[in-house]
Amino acid sequence: MLASQVVSVNGSKFAFYKLSLIWPNSVCKITTCKAPIPTYFTIHGLWPTFGNDIPVPPYDPASNKCNPNPTSPDDIVGKLAPIKDKLDKKWPNLWVRKTNVDFWKIQWQHHGMCSDYPRDPLDYFKDTLNLAQSNRFDPFKALGVQPSDQTPHQLNTLLENVHKNFGAYPQITCSMPQKGILLLKEIRFCLKRTKKTPPSVVQNCPTRVGDRCTNPRTDYVWLRATPSIFGPHNVTSDLLAST
Secondary structure, three states: OOOOOOEOOOOOEEEEEEEEEEOHHHHOOOOOEOOOOOOOOEEEEEEEEEOOOOEOOOOEOOOEOOOOOOOOHHHHHHHOHHHHHHHHHHOOOOEOOOOHHHHHHHHHHHOHHHOOOOOOHHHHHHHHHHHHHOHHHOHHHHHOOOOOOOOOEEHHHHHHHHHHHHOOOOEEEEEEEEOOEEEEEEEEEEEEOOOOOOOOOEEOOOOOEEEOOOOOOOOEEEOOOOHHHOOOOOHHHHHHHHO
16 A cells, blocks of 8 residues: 555645656756765655646645654664665765765655655665666666767757657756756656555656756757866856846
8 A cells, every 4th residue: 555645735646756866067067066076877866746747745744744654854864774885875965065864864854754655764765776776767878878978969859868768758957057058967767656666667757857958959958068168157157147
């Protein structure tokens, strides 16, 4: 039996998960990251999502009691000890002001407590790790590119590559370190919610682009842009000017 029966305000049920994977090279162009910066996709999270593509809100005993008595974020650290080394490598916090544990607590509070693992954080994190580490969910393989790729790609081409290589359309988000320059920030694979965990049945993501990506047919995105593409600009002022 599924533990969570959470329903949104408009009646849409928690219908699928998003496995969100971060490309650090792009994220760390717009924020200060810890060194060394990973050269592989890292995990952002496994997110319960309503059928209308709205994220299930964080657990709240008053406004969103999605599961009865889920494990508290403060109680997950000891439970994750058996896989901590793997989490440190594949699910790190990239930003300088938070620890890996801080990041995991946030992901658990915002997503795990309203998932189908409300009292089993070890399996929630372990299953997410296994999904992200499998060849099936390898972003480079799905996108049809290499980590060293320094070529701008039409966003629609990347989406079609994933559909061909993976079997379903993902959601791709972008960052804009400089006005007019789009970097591939995250790729999100969508998986149907079924009566079994971990989720394994892929589906098309309802929304295929996000953040700075807006139009698959006109947006061109970089995986790893060369330093010369940016020029002598102030990233912060460029970002402000583009908002």
